């Protein structure tokens with residue numbers, strides 16, 4: 001073996017991004033007749049990527065590395081000779097040890113079964129397009145030439161931190177341990193087997209591949225699990241470790257905006273929801289995946305999302321935030337007057353959305369909601385979301401801002417299931433979100449509250465929130481249009497204040513209808529069933545750690 005071959009061998013051995021086939025034998029085919037073959041005893045074939053981005057096929061006996069044959073997938077072609085036979089035409093210089101001048105040569109590859117032969121052929125074609133395949137390996141599948149839409153609109157540093165975060169098992173565990181979330185996805189898929197049975201599924205942002213495994217369990221014919229972070233490699237391991245369902249899953253490492261698939265999907269599955277539904281801007285990737293991969297009239301799990309909003313009154317929260325800025329009122333901090341920065345600090349604290357689980361009795365009126373139909377919305381429509389506000393106060397109170405949460409619908413043919421993050425419902429790792437007004441407004445029972453909740457996407461995978469709330473004055477002058485008490489604020493959804501230490505003293509009442517047709521019976525767990533450790537764990541949410 002020459003030095004280059006030795007170095008390639010060691011690269012390949014060190015590289016864990018492989019997929020392997022057994023029950024294979026290979027023979028060299030002479031140029032005079034494609035059927036005249038000189039056998040090479042091999043038992044396995046591996047698809048491997050080296051660290052320089054090369055994609056190779058290696059045949060050999062694991063116990064005899066010297067018998068290895070390397071094939072550069074990029075410069076070779078595969079032809080079908082029979083149900084269990086393939087012909088691989090390769091550059092002669094790619095055959096290890098060859099000293100011939102470059103010309104074409106062929107290898108005849110025979111398989112023990114037709115299924116192995118088919119799987120090998122598909123894997124080869126996918127790897128040729130730089131698409132990874134099978135339960136045991138994932139390769140990067142990125143276009144080096146074109147910058148994809150994701151890269152155009154998202155700052156590189158934000159994306160780097162984002163995918164670094166999701167590349168770690170502890171953060172995937174955090175999501176998996178949100179049993180309300182994971183259990184609802186599981187139930188929605190298993191109860192709607194009819195939608196999955198024999199269908200091609202694409203898992204958009206597969207993470208650990210948990211949803212792909214659920215889809216395979218629900219009878220999917222094949223699942224393409226697309227994941228951009230390093231988690232794709234762990235997903236391969238999980239898929240390989242669950243072979244009875246994993247053999248129908250292909251893990252593809254890359255962004256949904258740029259990878260290619262060999263076929264269209266009948267169903268998309270995804271968990272693209274961030275805080276307030278839209279944070280992380282992954283919904284846009286879900287929509288792009290719909291346009292790229294879904295057959296017309298294909299299903300999406302989930303298919304719609306709703307952002308719910310309601311005015312709230314929470315004197316202690318308002319005081320807690322205002323007090324944080326008092327530090328900056330000091331006139332003699334080691335001899336320095338800090339007060340010139342008090343105003344800015346006050347504004348900064350009030351520009352953070354508050355994430356916690358609050359008592360729904362703090363709401364001043366019933367909620368309204370804004371629906372996002374994932375099956376129809378255009379990606380660009382998510383760049384700015386404008387929600388007009390109109391409420392009637394149920395009680396007289398000081399309104400301290402707007403409380404928000406979301407839910408998504410799995411619109412199965414057999415069972416419809418909602419995943420809700422509503423206050424009072426079993427807590428999820430998303431909790432709820434509240435936007436605070438530094439200047440509260442006073443309302444009387446029956447008084448109208450109007451305003452605007454405007455979300456503008458930014459390149460750090462989040463949104464700037466502009467909130468305005470007004471209360472029409474009652475009494476003299478009200479008939480002539482009245483006077484308005486108005487308060488506004490600008491909030492960065494990327495920079496939330498996580499306030500999870502105080503758990504709400506509210507207990508979910510099983511007889512209580514949440515709102516707008518959400519059946520509490522559809523919610524899988526009651527608060528009593530949730531392990532407090534899980535709530536503690538979920539405080540370590542993606543957004544908390546990423547500051548998304």
Ligand SMILES: C[S@@+](CC[C@H](N)C(=O)[O-])C[C@H]1O[C@@H](n2cnc3c(N)ncnc32)[C@H](O)[C@@H]1O
Nearest residue numbers: 166175205206207227228229254255256271285
């Ligand atoms: C909220 S996690 C969900 C993971 C998994 N589906 C689950 O339910 O546990 C979102 C995953 O999507 C991946 N992701 C986000 N945007 C992506 C994109 N544009 N292309 C591919 N993967 C993406 C992230 O790396 C992350 O692992």
